Amino acid sequence: MDKGLSEKEILNIISEKTKKDFTYDCGRILSSMCSKPHRLGIRIYTECIEKNMADPFLFPSCSYFEREVVEMLGELLSSRDPHGFMVSGGTEANIIAMWVALKERRISNPEVIAPKSAHFSMDKASSLLGFRLVKIDLNHNFQVDIGKVEGAVTEKTVALVGVAGSTGLGVVDPIPELADIAMENNLYLHVDAAFGGLVLPFMEELGYDAPDFDFKLPSVCSIAVDPHKVGLAPIPSGCILFRDQSYMEKTRFKLSYKTRETCFQNTVLGTRPCASVIATWAVLKHLGREGFRSIVSNCLELTRFLCSEMKKLRAVKLVTEPTMNIVGIETDVDVVEVAEQMRKRGWGLTLYDDYIRVVLMPHLSVETIKNFINDLETVIKNIERGVKDESFGKCQGQGRSC
Numbered sequence: 001m002d003k004g005l006s007e008k009e010i011l012n013i014i015s016e017k018t019k020k021d022f023t024y025d026c027g028r029i030l031s032s033m034c035s036k037p038h039r040l041g042i043r044i045y046t047e048c049i050e051k052n053m054a055d056p057f058l059f060p061s062c063s064y065f066e067r068e069v070v071e072m073l074g075e076l077l078s079s080r081d082p083h084g085f086m087v088s089g090g091t092e093a094n095i096i097a098m099w100v101a102l103k104e105r106r107i108s109n110p111e112v113i114a115p116k117s118a119h120f121s122m123d124k125a126s127s128l129l130g131f132r133l134v135k136i137d138l139n140h141n142f143q144v145d146i147g148k149v150e151g152a153v154t155e156k157t158v159a160l161v162g163v164a165g166s167t168g169l170g171v172v173d174p175i176p177e178l179a180d181i182a183m184e185n186n187l188y189l190h191v192d193a194a195f196g197g198l199v200l201p202f203m204e205e206l207g208y209d210a211p212d213f214d215f216k217l218p219s220v221c222s223i224a225v226d227p228h229k230v231g232l233a234p235i236p237s238g239c240i241l242f243r244d245q246s247y248m249e250k251t252r253f254k255l256s257y258k259t260r261e262t263c264f265q266n267t268v269l270g271t272r273p274c275a276s277v278i279a280t281w282a283v284l285k286h287l288g289r290e291g292f293r294s295i296v297s298n299c300l301e302l303t304r305f306l307c308s309e310m311k312k313l314r315a316v317k318l319v320t321e322p323t324m325n326i327v328g329i330e331t332d333v334d335v336v337e338v339a340e341q342m343r344k345r346g347w348g349l350t351l352y353d354d355y356i357r358v359v360l361m362p363h364l365s366v367e368t369i370k371n372f373i374n375d376l377e378t379v380i381k382n383i384e385r386g387v388k389d390e391s392f393g394k395c396q397g398q399g400r401s402c
């Protein structure tokens with residue numbers, strides 16, 4: 001392409017191509033663990049777009065904001081002396097945690113024990129870092145089966161992983177029991193709280209039952225937590241937190257520039273955005289614990305509303321009582337067909353395993369949930385009666401227009 005397109009042409013193409021994308025503003029996204037970022041976060045993100053975390057010489061403020069976010073998140077997760085890094089999300093945080101765990105205990109053919117419900121980023125970590133991922137069955141509460149974890153520990157085991165807010169159902173593994181096993185066997189314990197890390201602490205403050213999962217437990221070595229999920233920060237915003245400074249040094253690489261003070265990088269990425277780090281800082285500072293309590297409270301109220309309405313419906317049942325704002329829904333009729341029909345009616349829905357996963361995020365309202373339930377009832381009835389759905393395609397491309 002020799003001659004470039006005009007701005008107008010470019011904008012037209014983008015507008016055309018993104019027509020069918022959903023927007024959080026349209027209020028019909030039920031499947032996502034992300035939400036529309038807070039308006040202050042969006043503003044800061046745009047203003048700081050050129051800042052690069054990898055260049056402390058040009059952008060010395062980056063490390064200040066990173067440090068502050070790590071301190072705020074660490075304090076929230078019961079650390080008295082927080083250490084860690086801002087990363088691109090839960091995937092990178094989990095990879096770094098496993099990288100550190102392997103460096104902690106250098107043995108051949110290492111194994112890591114994780115629940116079957118662990119996010120697939122653990123499979124990526126296993127493939128990248130060359131450890132065997134031993135996946136453990138879940139108990140009837142969809143938590144990792146502790147007896148089976150104990151039975152799986154061998155001399156090759158380097159780490160245990162627990163999930164605090166599983167991707168499918170928001171279930172929290174029995175982290176205190178995992179912590180005991182880690183302590184007895186001198187193992188590294190990583191908690192993937194990518195989703196739950198910014199929900200559970202506020203649940204506790206709101207008086208809900210919130211299981212222990214964080215640095216309160218002495219053998220938790222690291223925690224992944226994602227501000228770009230319930231934290232309302234712009235993507236990419238993840239964080240890996242460590243109990244101890246020494247863990248940070250395991251993935252330390254010296255920058256190859258000649259300077260008076262030595263600089264290091266510890267994360268997977270080289271050039272990496274600082275805009276999302278400063279935006280995260282801004283959103284956390286602006287909302288404060290009070291703001292987050294109110295967001296989490298609303299999400300949990302919506303969850304309660306959805307569940308009570310679901311229980312009134314025929315041909316539908318909850319996979320399990322939700323721990324937090326994630327609900328799994330099973331249907332008596334073919335769930336793949338249900339999800340397909342709901343998508344045709346303009347709902348942003350996905351299946352997880354063999355159920356519909358609804359994540360009750362801040363962009364949703366009681367009104368949306370009522371509409372969702374009405375549509376779900378109609379879709380199920382239509383499938384039962386073999387009626388072709390008349391509203392087929394009506395809501396396609398709703399992303400911008402809703």
Ligand code: 0PR
Binds near residue numbers: 226
């Ligand atoms: N750990 C857990 C427990 C997760 O649920 C996820 C993401 C990760 C780690 C990885 O985080 P990153 O994707 O930030 O690297 N789980 C979501 C999921 O698989 C990711 C997502 C979010 C997908 C929003 C779609 C979407 O619209 O559902």
